[in-house]
Amino acid sequence: MTSAKEKYQSRTEILQGTLDMLILQVLHWGPRHGYAVSKVIRTDSGQILKVDTGSLYPALHRLERKGWIAAEWKASEFGPRLRIYRLTKSGRKQLVVERSRWAQLTEAIEGILNPAKQESES
Amino acid sequence: MTSAKEKYQSRTEILQGTLDMLILQVLHWGPRHGYAVSKVIRTDSGQILKVDTGSLYPALHRLERKGWIAAEWKASEFGPRLRIYRLTKSGRKQLVVERSRWAQLTEAIEGILNPAKQESES
DNA sequence: TGTGGTATGTAGATAGTCTACGTACAGGTA
DNA sequence: TACCTGTACGTAGACTATCTACATACCACA
Numbered sequence: 001m002t003s004a005k006e007k008y009q010s011r012t013e014i015l016q017g018t019l020d021m022l023i024l025q026v027l028h029w030g031p032r033h034g035y036a037v038s039k040v041i042r043t044d045s046g047q048i049l050k051v052d053t054g055s056l057y058p059a060l061h062r063l064e065r066k067g068w069i070a071a072e073w074k075a076s077e078f079g080p081r082l083r084i085y086r087l088t089k090s091g092r093k094q095l096v097v098e099r100s101r102w103a104q105l106t107e108a109i110e111g112i113l114n115p116a117k118q119e120s121e122s
Numbered sequence: 123m124t125s126a127k128e129k130y131q132s133r134t135e136i137l138q139g140t141l142d143m144l145i146l147q148v149l150h151w152g153p154r155h156g157y158a159v160s161k162v163i164r165t166d167s168g169q170i171l172k173v174d175t176g177s178l179y180p181a182l183h184r185l186e187r188k189g190w191i192a193a194e195w196k197a198s199e200f201g202p203r204l205r206i207y208r209l210t211k212s213g214r215k216q217l218v219v220e221r222s223r224w225a226q227l228t229e230a231i232e233g234i235l236n237p238a239k240q241e242s243e244s
Numbered sequence: 245t246g247t248g249g250t251a252t253g254t255a256g257a258t259a260g261t262c263t264a265c266g267t268a269c270a271g272g273t274a
Numbered sequence: 275t276a277c278c279t280g281t282a283c284g285t286a287g288a289c290t291a292t293c294t295a296c297a298t299a300c301c302a303c304a
Binding site for chain 1: 292293295298
């Protein structure tokens with residue numbers, strides 16, 4: 001009874017806002033279908049980042065609407081049909097933007113977590 | 123008319139979930155009132171992290187409800203009254219938890235952004 | 245026939261953030 | 275006096291992204 005509430009305390013395996021960047025990054029390695037993207041993210045992060053389907057597919061549709069990724073159906077002989085996504089030119093630009101934003105934000109946060117000397121890093 | 127929608131595209135200066143950690147970290151340096159916490163976060167991050175009052179005070183109340191910080195009013199002779207927050211024992215534990223979670227998540231994300239060799243870093 | 249894995253998808257709940265507003269007090273200035 | 279700015283605390287509503295849970299469909303296997 002109380003567990004339903006407590007579950008939400010340790011929720012959010014994925015930092016909000018980073019999922020789009022991760023999807024763009026994985027697709028930058030080459031076209032893939034959605035389910036494969038989520039498996040790559042999971043395995044490459046050592047099971048730490050788990051993308052639920054309720055986050056994955058809305059994110060893919062979101063990115064497609066914005067023109068950063070493009071998709072086409074592919075009927076497979078084995079198993080269900082696949083929707084193959086690939087990064088567009090505009091998506092590659094967006095990936096650069098999001099990566100630099102990520103670098104800036106993490107640097108800012110690290111600066112608060114670990115202050116002290118910041119004279120130079122040479 | 124359209125600007126209202128576009129504003130939200132470049133929103134979220136603060137990564138969701140990190141604000142609590144940042145507040146706990148700042149209060150770990152010593153007791154402060156809310157407005158001072160937000161100023162420290164802004165200046166120490168080089169103006170990158172901006173905490174809006176609509177995020178700050180709900181976050182402080184949230185942390186107080188969970189017992190991680192404690193507060194008391196302090197009437198000041200100059201200006202408005204102050205609500206001074208300090209980290210509790212349980213808050214110090216929570217800071218450790220959140221910092222290690224942050225380290226784990228960033229490491230996982232970096233692993234996807236920059237794959238390749240991960241034999242050693244010596 | 246049923247179960248588990250693959251694959252795509254939606255509906256609803258939840259939470260956190262941002263924008264915008266409101267209150268209050270002090271100091272400067274026109 | 276009236277106004278503005280900066281400090282300080284706070285709330286209401288809009289918005290978005292996430293998670294949980296469910297649904298569909300196909301295939302392999304027991």
